Amino acid sequence: MTDAKRRRIGSWNDVATRQVVYETDLGVEVDELDHFEIIRRRVFFDDVLLVTYHKEVGPSFVVMMAIFTAGFIALAFVSRELVPLASSFAALAALTLILGVARLMMKVDVITIFGRRSKAAIRYAYRKAFARRIFENICANAAAAQQRRAEELASIEPPAPVVEEEPPLPPPDDVTAAAPPPEQ
Amino acid sequence: MARPRSAYAGPACPHCRHVLASDALQDGDIRCPACLTEFEARVFHPPQRSARVLQLAQSGPEGATSCANHPRNAAVASCERCGLLICSLCQLDVESGKYCPSCFERLAQEGALATAKNRFRDYGSLAMVWSIVGLLFSFLFLGIPLGIVSIYYAIRALRSRQNRSSLIVVAAGIFIALVDIGLGGTILFSMLNVARHFP
Numbered sequence: 001m002t003d004a005k006r007r008r009i010g011s012w013n014d015v016a017t018r019q020v021v022y023e024t025d026l027g028v029e030v031d032e033l034d035h036f037e038i039i040r041r042r043v044f045f046d047d048v049l050l051v052t053y054h055k056e057v058g059p060s061f062v063v064m065m066a067i068f069t070a071g072f073i074a075l076a077f078v079s080r081e082l083v084p085l086a087s088s089f090a091a092l093a094a095l096t097l098i099l100g101v102a103r104l105m106m107k108v109d110v111i112t113i114f115g116r117r118s119k120a121a122i123r124y125a126y127r128k129a130f131a132r133r134i135f136e137n138i139c140a141n142a143a144a145a146q147q148r149r150a151e152e153l154a155s156i157e158p159p160a161p162v163v164e165e166e167p168p169l170p171p172p173d174d175v176t177a178a179a180p181p182p183e184q
Numbered sequence: 185m186a187r188p189r190s191a192y193a194g195p196a197c198p199h200c201r202h203v204l205a206s207d208a209l210q211d212g213d214i215r216c217p218a219c220l221t222e223f224e225a226r227v228f229h230p231p232q233r234s235a236r237v238l239q240l241a242q243s244g245p246e247g248a249t250s251c252a253n254h255p256r257n258a259a260v261a262s263c264e265r266c267g268l269l270i271c272s273l274c275q276l277d278v279e280s281g282k283y284c285p286s287c288f289e290r291l292a293q294e295g296a297l298a299t300a301k302n303r304f305r306d307y308g309s310l311a312m313v314w315s316i317v318g319l320l321f322s323f324l325f326l327g328i329p330l331g332i333v334s335i336y337y338a339i340r341a342l343r344s345r346q347n348r349s350s351l352i353v354v355a356a357g358i359f360i361a362l363v364d365i366g367l368g369g370t371i372l373f374s375m376l377n378v379a380r381h382f383p
Contacts (some may be wrong), residue, residue, distance in 0.1 A: 033306060033309070035306075036305060036306045036309055036310050036313075037303060037304070037305060037306060038303070038304040038305070038306050039302060039303055040301075040302040040303070040304065041302065042302075046230055046231075047230055048228050048230065049194065049195050049209075049227070049228055049229075049230065050195040050209060050225060050226070050227055050228065051225070051226045051228070052198045052214075052223045052224065052225045052226075053223065053224040053225075054198055054199060054221060054222070054223035054224065056199060056221075110198060112198035114194065114195040114196070116194075116230065117192065118192060119192060121198070139226045142226075142228055143228065146228060146229070146230050146231060149230070149231050150231040153231055153233055
């Protein structure tokens, strides 16, 4: 699984985690970077139960950008006597404002892959067409892997034992005929 | 240290993590009953292997040996590590070997099975960090030893396949480490020169 044929399909950084997602021939690997250690989770294509695609805003990013914007505006206001400094702060405020508004408008595309035992999520803030292509690709790979697995299992597993059918019971009329006549 | 994770409970809403019932899953757009978020879904039905275990009673009187863990089941293999006779329920095929569950668990814990390994040292980041520390403290003659250390980590990162993605980080680490060594050597050389001229 962990071999040279890994293809990086996405990464995501937030305050708490840094994640890199790779696609391999057998599934999807999520590398979570935890200080100097990489913790790897895998979702195999032949284990996939559900793949979802949705958009979300990510409120923490927007809130952070709003705080930064407010902070830079305040700094620009405080340092308004020094024009170069104030304009630098104003430019930074504009930048963070643009980033926040862009996030609100574009949202983040999230692909979530649910397996039998694990799940993986891939987030794309800007590459929308690429995200859609990856979603279709993962679905196609999962379908193909499960088809292959079903064929393998069909060839490996012995056929179910044939249960011999029991002889049919006689019809109810015959039963009454076979019964002794009631005593009179 | 890794954050504690809640136990995985199967397919759920990707937004609020509300567990979805299997009959609620369908291809197309789904609305989560808990948070009302709409998402596109593709449902799969992975094939499951139906375990047909050979019972001791079915296998015939000659040559039938029972599994060490399941006395009613016939053994079909022996563990390659401990030699325990195992039935098809216990048999774990890993990396072209057959292992019993306890040996598999132990080998996985020891990191002997590459496919079962899920924790790796990030040598690329280590190389980068140590090279920067060496640069910051090069005036204390730490540039040379820390540069050497970071080059060692960079080589480890290049050798380990799982770190291929951080090639830029590794290259930057090597570059800064070489700067460390150069700077440290220059400082050391100039100090020695000064010491030679002023005994």
